[in-house]
Amino acid sequence: MSNVARPRSLFSVGSAVGGETTRRELYFFNLFRVLQACIYTGLAYSPLAVAWVDLRYPLFARVSSIVYLLFALIAFVQTDLWLRRLTPNVAIALVFDVLAAVFAIASMQEASGGIAILLMFNIGAAALLLPPRLAGALAVFGGIALTVQVLVLRLYDERYDGSLLEPVLFAMAYVASYGLFSVLRKQMRATEALAEQRGTDLANLSQVNEMIIRRMKTGVLVVDDANRIHQMNESAWMLIGSPKPDLRDLGTVAPELSRRLYHWRTTGRTDTKAVALAEDVPEVLPRFTRLSPNEATNVLIFLDDTSLVSRRAEELTLSSLGRLSASIAHEIRNPLAAISYSAQLLAESEELSQADQRMVEIINNHCGRANDVVENILQLSRRERSRPELVDINAWVVNFVDEYKASNDLGQDHLRPVTQPRLVDGLVDPQQLQQVVWNLVQNALRYGRLPAEPARVAVIARLLGEKGPPVVEVVDRGPGIPPKVAAQIFEPFFTTHEYGTGLGLYLARQLCEANQAALEYVPVAGGGSCFRITLVTQITPHAARG
Known part of the structure; x- marks a missing residue:
């Protein structure tokens, strides 16, 4: 219907949803890193104001925390750019997180437990964004880095009295965190895939419904309580007189329809008389209904074309x-x-x-x-279904004329085939084409003659125009058919002959339509009649792919 927003593509919804989810996860991961870096920096500089922690290596702690804070800020600003190379960027960032945590723990022994716990969230978040094997390897790397840091301090710093059990336990916790978040990642991705599929199906269904409504022969309009048209399909637009796009007031576009809508709103009764809502348009029967029982504002109007x-x-x-x-x-x-x-x-x-x-x-x-x-x-x-096949129309016309002459005594009448030097192929059921042309030739020999003269009939195979479809024509040189009669000759039981049934041409047209062909009468200049059968041309593989 008109004014309906369309998705960019039938299959663009799912990918858009998945990319937005990943971006949101990366955004909060980088935001958490900024908060983490601020905590490290605050702890490193706290002795300058309040002695919250005892810094073992003050200069090293402050430099490393400032560097990590700058890295975190850059990562946060570059979130959208990181999406282009997500896996290497997140992996490098997690290595920075582990190293920053190791440096902070080495400088601030009193806060080592809290810093190690913060690092657990980094490893878990990376498990949501990285491939499972890489995320597991980085989780192991984090545990090993903490353990190595304790071993190094115990070897080279006599003042360090930390236990080796604590980093080992944290290493196990990192691996467990990786496993938990990996399972969560699978469930989240499965849920996202299902949501993407549902979104795609919904978008496709919406477009199909819109196309169906747009192509309906019945006019459909949506009108609100202010008498303003919100949506309409093509049939409704034509039946109300093809108004300009900016005209949305129903009272201005179709006053009679607006009056009937008001009558229906106030009395609940519908006027059943047909009415033409504009000049040179068919009469319609308006029907009104609300979009839903609980909605009293928008009304759905159906315009049934009485001619249909x-x-x-x-x-x-x-x-x-x-x-x-x-x-x-x-x-x-x-x-x-x-x-x-x-x-x-x-x-x-x-x-x-x-x-x-x-x-x-x-x-x-x-x-x-x-x-x-x-x-x-x-x-x-009992008409059978057509079985079309590719037929050489030139050869078919020659064979038909020979067969007809062999089965009927023409006397003084003349019947001849006319073919083309070029190939003329068409898709048609040969038996049904034989039946149609046989009927047309019989009519031409019977009625297509001048008084006291023999009939002269030609069965012609040719292309309609230079690159047009193939046609088979039955042409006679008789008196022709008056225009008033020609307008009715394909109607059932219509005949001008006292012994005619009025079904021959009707049946011939039905058979042509069953082959997706068209049968029409064409007057011949200088006198005579031409019944033209326009066939379906062969579909080439290139055209089918296009």
């Missing part, structure tokens, strides 16, 4: 009529066969007078005509 409703009713009527006619034709066929057979036996009698023989001839003629009607109706009701 009439067309559907006509199609249902024709379908029902076809089934009824087929049923009746089946019942007529048996007694008709009995009458025809009896008339043939009677014609063989030698005792019939000339008048009686004439009566038998009339019976046989009308039985044949009635049988043609029955055959057409049954053929219409």
Whole structure:
């Protein structure tokens, strides 16, 4: 519908969600590092104001804490750039975290336990962002670094009296923290993947729904309580007169529809009379409903095109009529066969007078005509599905004319094929094409002739234009068809001949449509008629990929 925000791509939602989650995790990781560096710096400089800790190496502690603070600030500022090379950046940052913690513990023995605990959060956060093996290796590195730091101080600093058990326990805690956060990482990634898939499915479903509504033949509008149009599909836009995009007031765009909406809001009743909401547009039947029972503001308006409703009713009527006619034709066929057979036996009698023989001839003629009607109706009701294949139209036309001449005595009439020097291929069911062209040629030979002259009919294979689709044309040089009659010749049961059934051309068009082809009547300049069958051209692999 109009004014609906679309996602950038059918499959862009999931990737956007995943990237934003990683960015948020990295952002808080870097923010925590800044807080951690501030704590180290505050402890390193605290003896200058308040003697919170006893610094073993004051200059080393203050320099290392300032360097770590600058690194933390740079990392925090560069968060978005780090996303481009996430794994190496996070790994290097965690190495800095471990070294900064080791230096701080070595300089501030009284705060060693708290600093080691803070480092546990760095290792856990890195386990959420790094591949499992790398994160585990860095967790082990952190435990080893603490243990080595204690060993070095015990060897080279006589004043150090720290226990080796504490760093070993912290090393075990780091590995356990890595394992816990790795499990949490798997669960989070699985949840994110599910959310991404649901988001993608929802975006796809939203676009499908929007496309369905946009292509609906029924007009759909959403109007609020201020009589302002929020959304509409293409059919509604056309049925209310194709207003400008900035016109959103329903009272201005479609006053009659606005009046009916007000009547429905106040009385709850809908006016069932059809109305044209603008000039040169079909009449519609408006229907109103609220978007939800709990929402009293927005109203959904459906505009049913009465011409479409009439067309559907006509199609249902024709379908029902076809089934009824087929049923009746089946019942007529048996007694008709009995009458025809009896008339043939009677014609063989030698005792019939000339008048009686004439009566038998009339019976046989009308039985044949009635049988043609029955055959057409049954053929219409049991039409088989088309089986299109690639056909050389030039060769097909030549073979058709030869077969028709072999099966029918043309007398003085002329039937000839017209082919092209270039290849003309088309996708069509050859049997159904044979049935259609056979019917058209029979009509042309029967009706497409001038008085006291033989019929001249051509079956032509050619391309429509230089690069157009392939066509098969049946052309005669008769009197042509008046425009008023030509507008109705494809309607069922329409005929201008006293012995016609009115089903031949209708059935021919139905067969063409089953092959995705089109059958139309084209007047011929200088007199005559042309029935053109426009076929589907072959789809090349390149076109299919495009």
